[in-house]
Amino acid sequence: MTDIAGVRPPRLLTRDARTRRRNAAEFRFRLYGRVAVCIGVAALIVLLASVVANGVGAFRQTFLTLDLSLDAAELDPSGARDVAAMKKVTTIGYGRFLTRQLKAAIAERGIRIEGITDSDIAGMISKAAPAQVRDRVLADPGLIGRTVAFRLLANGRIDGYLKGRVTMKSARLDGNVSPAQLRLSDALRKDGMLAMAFNWGFITSADASELRPEAAGLGVAILGSAYMMIIVLFLALPIGVASSIYLEEFAPTNRWTDLIEVNISNLAAVPSIVFGILGLAIFINFAGLPQSAPIVGGLVLTLMTLPTIIIATRAALKSVPPSIRDAALGVGASKMQAIMHHVVPLAMPGVLTGAIIGLAQALGETAPLLLIGMVAFVRDFPAPPPEGFLDPATALPVQVYNFTQRADPAFAERASGAIIVLMVFLLAMNLVAILLRRRFERRW
Amino acid sequence: MSDATGLKIAARDVDVFYGDHHAIKDVSVAIADRTVTAFIGPSGCGKSTFLRCLNRMNDTIDVCRVSGTIELDGEDIYDRRVDPVQLRARVGMVFQKPNPFPKSIFDNVAYGPRIHGLTRSRGELDEVVENALRRAALWDEVKDRLSAPGTGLSGGQQQRLCIARAVATAPEVLLMDEPCSALDPIATAQIEELIDELRGNFSVVIVTHSMQQAARVSQRTAFFHLGDLVEFGETGQIFTNPQDPRTESYITGRIG
Structure with a gap:
C-alpha cells in the first residue's frame, strides 16, 4: 500500500508545491480573462471615440444670418404674387439677388477685405442657399416687399474653416476657397453674421450633391x-x-x-x-x-x-x-x-x-x-x-x-x-x- | 359518480411500449371510487408509466404506444372519439416535482376553472379558488397573499398549491406521481393527511417508492416489478401476507 499521507504537506499552514502551482495557474487564467476584457473595452472606446470625434461636427453647421429686403421687382416681376408666375425666377436669379444683398450688407458694416472679388463674396454662401430662400418665398408670397432675416447655409469650405478643417495654408492651395474669403469670414464672425448653430438640417433634409456638402442630410x-x-x-x-x-x-x-x-x-x-x-x-x-x-x-x-x-x-x-x-x-x-x-x-x-x-x-x-x-x-x-x-x-x-x-x-x-x-x-x-x-x- | 365501493377505472390487458422497449406487460387493474390506490415498486418498474396512461399523458411522448383497454366509468379512454384534453379535465394529475405556474397563487388555482369555463362570475371563481385551497390545507397560510407568486412558496406549500390547482378543476380521479419525493418529512406528513381527506371526494391513485407511505395512505396497493403487475390487493394484506415471493422480497427490503 502506498503511503498517501507521505505525499501530503505535513502542515496546513505551509503550501506545498502542487498547491502553489495550481494557485499560480488560476491567477494566470483570471489575468488572461481580465486582459481579454480590457482589450475588448479599449477597442470599443477607441472606436466610439473616433466616430464621435469625427462625426460630432456634422451636428453643428455654420450659418450666415442676413436681413434680405425681398425686392418685388426682382423676385416677382409680374407683381401679381402669383406662385406660378413667381416660379419663373429660378435659383440662378435668386443667387444673383443673394450675392448683391450680401455685398451690400458687407459694405454697410464697413468691412473691407484686401483683394476680394465678387465671386469670392458669392462663394461665401452655400449653393443650396438660393433654393432655400426661393422655397420659403414661394411658400409664403406675402413676404415679398418686406425685409426678412434669413439664416443661410455658409459654404462648406467656410464651415470647414470655422471647424478648423480649412486653414489659410490649405486655402492657398485650394481652388474652391481663397484666403480673402477666410479673412472675410473672420470679419463676419466678429460682426456676428457668421455663426455656428445646431444643424437640424443634417437630420431632416435629404442628401445633397457633391458640390454642396453643407446641405447634405439624412x-x-x-x-x-x-x-x-x-x-x-x-x-x-x-x-x-x-x-x-x-x-x-x-x-x-x-x-x-x-x-x-x-x-x-x-x-x-x-x-x-x-x-x-x-x-x-x-x-x-x-x-x-x-x-x-x-x-x-x-x-x-x-x-x-x-x-x-x-x-x-x-x-x-x-x-x-x-x-x-x-x-x-x-x-x-x-x-x-x-x-x-x-x-x-x-x-x-x-x-x-x-x-x-x-x-x-x-x-x-x-x-x-x-x-x-x-x-x-x-x-x-x-x-x-x-x-x-x-x-x-x-x-x-x-x-x-x-x-x-x-x-x-x-x-x-x-x-x-x-x-x-x-x-x-x-x-x-x-x-x-x-x-x-x-x-x-x-x-x- | 358511482358509490364508495364502485369501480372507477378498469384497465385490462394494458401493454405499453417505448419504441422497442416493452415497459408495461399485460397489466389489468381495477381502481375503486373514493379510495386511495398506491402503485409501489422499484425504480424503472413502470409504475409511473402506467399512471400516465390513466390520463393519457403518455400521448405527448412520440415513441410511446399503448394497447389494451382502460375504461373510466365504462368508457374506453383510448377510444378514437375521446379527446385527451377532455379526459384530463376529469382525471387530474399532480407531479413529482412541485410545478406551480410562474403566476400568482390565485391565478395558479384559477387556471383550470378559467380554461374549462367552470365559473360564470368573479365571485364564483373566488369561491372555487378558496374551496380548492381549503381542500389542499393551504388556505390559512396563503389567504392574505393570494396575489403573491406561487413559486415563492416553500416546497411543501408549492406541492399543496399544485394539489389545489388539480382539485379546482373538479376532477373525479386524482393521479399523483410521487408527490412527496421532493419534500421533507413534515411537508410529506401534511400531504399524506391531505390525501386521506381527498379520498372523501375523489378516487386517488398515488405512485410512491416509499412503502411506509403506501401503507399509511392507501387502501389498495399494486406492486409492479420490471413492467409486470406482480400483486394487487388490500394494502394490509399486501404488507402482512404477500402472496408472491417477489412482493415479499421487496417489502422486506431484499430487492429494490
Whole structure:
C-alpha cells in the first residue's frame, strides 16, 4: 500500500508545491480573462471615440444670418404674387439677388477685405442657399416687399474653416476657397453674421450633391431605414415566431423537419449579398416591385432576419422547463393553451432578444440594399406609409457608404455623423427591447 | 359518480411500449371510487408509466404506444372519439416535482376553472379558488397573499398549491406521481393527511417508492416489478401476507 499521507504537506499552514502551482495557474487564467476584457473595452472606446470625434461636427453647421429686403421687382416681376408666375425666377436669379444683398450688407458694416472679388463674396454662401430662400418665398408670397432675416447655409469650405478643417495654408492651395474669403469670414464672425448653430438640417433634409456638402442630410435615409424596420418587424417577427412555435412544439420529428432545420441553420450563415441578388431576381425582376423602394429592402431584410429570429425563438422555447407544459396539460389545458398561456410568455424575453438582434442586424445591413437600388441618389422624401413603402428611398448604412465615396472632405465628417445617428437608432431599439424584456421577465 | 365501493377505472390487458422497449406487460387493474390506490415498486418498474396512461399523458411522448383497454366509468379512454384534453379535465394529475405556474397563487388555482369555463362570475371563481385551497390545507397560510407568486412558496406549500390547482378543476380521479419525493418529512406528513381527506371526494391513485407511505395512505396497493403487475390487493394484506415471493422480497427490503 502506498503511503498517501507521505505525499501530503505535513502542515496546513505551509503550501506545498502542487498547491502553489495550481494557485499560480488560476491567477494566470483570471489575468488572461481580465486582459481579454480590457482589450475588448479599449477597442470599443477607441472606436466610439473616433466616430464621435469625427462625426460630432456634422451636428453643428455654420450659418450666415442676413436681413434680405425681398425686392418685388426682382423676385416677382409680374407683381401679381402669383406662385406660378413667381416660379419663373429660378435659383440662378435668386443667387444673383443673394450675392448683391450680401455685398451690400458687407459694405454697410464697413468691412473691407484686401483683394476680394465678387465671386469670392458669392462663394461665401452655400449653393443650396438660393433654393432655400426661393422655397420659403414661394411658400409664403406675402413676404415679398418686406425685409426678412434669413439664416443661410455658409459654404462648406467656410464651415470647414470655422471647424478648423480649412486653414489659410490649405486655402492657398485650394481652388474652391481663397484666403480673402477666410479673412472675410473672420470679419463676419466678429460682426456676428457668421455663426455656428445646431444643424437640424443634417437630420431632416435629404442628401445633397457633391458640390454642396453643407446641405447634405439624412432625412431620406432615416425615413427609408425606419420604413424598412417597420416592414421587417411586422413580417419577420410573426412569421419567425409562428414557425418556431410550430417547429418546436407541434412538428413531428421526421426527415422533412430535419431538412427544414438544417436549411434554417444554413440560411443564417448565407452572406447577406446573396439575399440582395435574390431580392433583385424575385421581388424586382419577377414580381415587378419598384427599385430602391423600402418595401423591397424590407422584404430582403426580412428574409435575412428570419433565421436569426427563428433560431433565437426556438432556443427560448426549448429553455422553458417541460414541467410547465406538464402542469398545464395535467389540469386539462389543450396543447395550444399550454403553449400560449404558459410557454410563450416565459419564452418572450428570449424571443424579444432574438428579434432585436435580428432587427439590429437588418438596420446595419448594406450589401443587399446596394443590389436592389437603394444606393441611388434620392432627393425626394418618400410619402407617408403605406404608399411611401413603394417610393424610392435610401437607408442609413447605405448613406454612410455613399458619403464616404465622395471627394469633398466635408463628407467624411457627415459619414461619421451618419454612423452616430445609426448608433442612436440601435441604442433606441435596444432600450425598447430592454424595457419590454423587463415587463415580461416577471418570471418569479 | 358511482358509490364508495364502485369501480372507477378498469384497465385490462394494458401493454405499453417505448419504441422497442416493452415497459408495461399485460397489466389489468381495477381502481375503486373514493379510495386511495398506491402503485409501489422499484425504480424503472413502470409504475409511473402506467399512471400516465390513466390520463393519457403518455400521448405527448412520440415513441410511446399503448394497447389494451382502460375504461373510466365504462368508457374506453383510448377510444378514437375521446379527446385527451377532455379526459384530463376529469382525471387530474399532480407531479413529482412541485410545478406551480410562474403566476400568482390565485391565478395558479384559477387556471383550470378559467380554461374549462367552470365559473360564470368573479365571485364564483373566488369561491372555487378558496374551496380548492381549503381542500389542499393551504388556505390559512396563503389567504392574505393570494396575489403573491406561487413559486415563492416553500416546497411543501408549492406541492399543496399544485394539489389545489388539480382539485379546482373538479376532477373525479386524482393521479399523483410521487408527490412527496421532493419534500421533507413534515411537508410529506401534511400531504399524506391531505390525501386521506381527498379520498372523501375523489378516487386517488398515488405512485410512491416509499412503502411506509403506501401503507399509511392507501387502501389498495399494486406492486409492479420490471413492467409486470406482480400483486394487487388490500394494502394490509399486501404488507402482512404477500402472496408472491417477489412482493415479499421487496417489502422486506431484499430487492429494490
